[in-house]
Amino acid sequence: MSREKVYNFSAGPSMMPESVLQKAGAEIMDYKGSGMSVMEMSHRSSIFADIFSETKAKLRRALKVPDSHEILFLQGGATLQFAAIPMNLMGKPGCADYAVTGNFSTLAAKEAAKYGRVNIACDSSDKGHSYIPKELSLSEDASYFYYCANNTIYGTEWKHIPDVGDRTLVCDMSSNIISKPVDVAKYGLIYAGAQKNMAPAGLTVIIIDKALAGRELPICPSVMSYATLIEKDSMLNTPPCWCIYMLVLMLDWLESIGGVEEMEKLKSYRAKLLYDQLDESRLFIPHAQPDSRSDMNVTFRTGSDELDARFIKGASERGLLNLKGHRLTGGMRASLYNAMPVEGVEALIDYMKEFEVRHNV
């Protein structure tokens, strides 16, 4: 199977490694001689149970998830967790600290405020969410501290784990999970919508300290109760079977290139190429402040909406797709997830240089 050669810079759903798609394609009609596609299997069948446990074991190995933590594979996207987290972890009367550093943490804080008191521990909206604040103002009675590790829309990323003492850390890692090693033991809960860096849309991965289960509010729906989901091993209802299978193919690919340790080097290299180009440029202006720059989503602009539009149009004509920034930020955004080859970034840089010359700057 082949297709037109493009580089897809979409922020999500986003590109996947070609070898993963090839493998999925080869197995789509008949998975390992079963006469069935993975899409056609009962989630309770032993053949799917093997896929499920293999995926879990490989994710556990890739991120060195300790035995204290359970891995869940659920539906509902990251957005469902905006509500599930406070319902499970806030307690009553509830309070939680939220670091607001972009669009998704803003939404998460708003959702949490339906269930208890939200203390805004920091807020970077004063400078268009172009930085990660250094100071946090924590509240005494918060039952957890929430932050978003990588701000997909604004292109900023936490370079450190926030220091919040012995408070429970909850983190949205939707757009940088499996891009680098993570000290999972430091977290009460990590979650990620899979469609940015792991698998097709439809799967949400939760990594939760089992000690946190069983504290949900009485109104918490069963399908959102971590205690119930842990007890049922993600199968209270039908899990996103096909996406779980795609995740195991992604994890095999990740392992084949050297795991998250190797990926960290690669993604840092890729991002540095592009940021160096932005710093040298007399036309393009990076959005994020240097110490807060995301290695996954690189945001920039020319300063002219008309030039931005011309840049994006010219890019797609040469197969550099989906560079248009989010409507909240405008400008451009190049998402450099795990599957983006270095050649894709080099092709983008070549085009940026040409564009600059053509526009006489």
Ligand SMILES: *Cc1c(COP(=O)(O)O)cnc(C)c1O
């Ligand atoms: C995309 C994204 C979300 C929303 O994910 P859904 O799966 O669409 O709900 C939340 N947080 C971050 C950091 C994201 O990048």
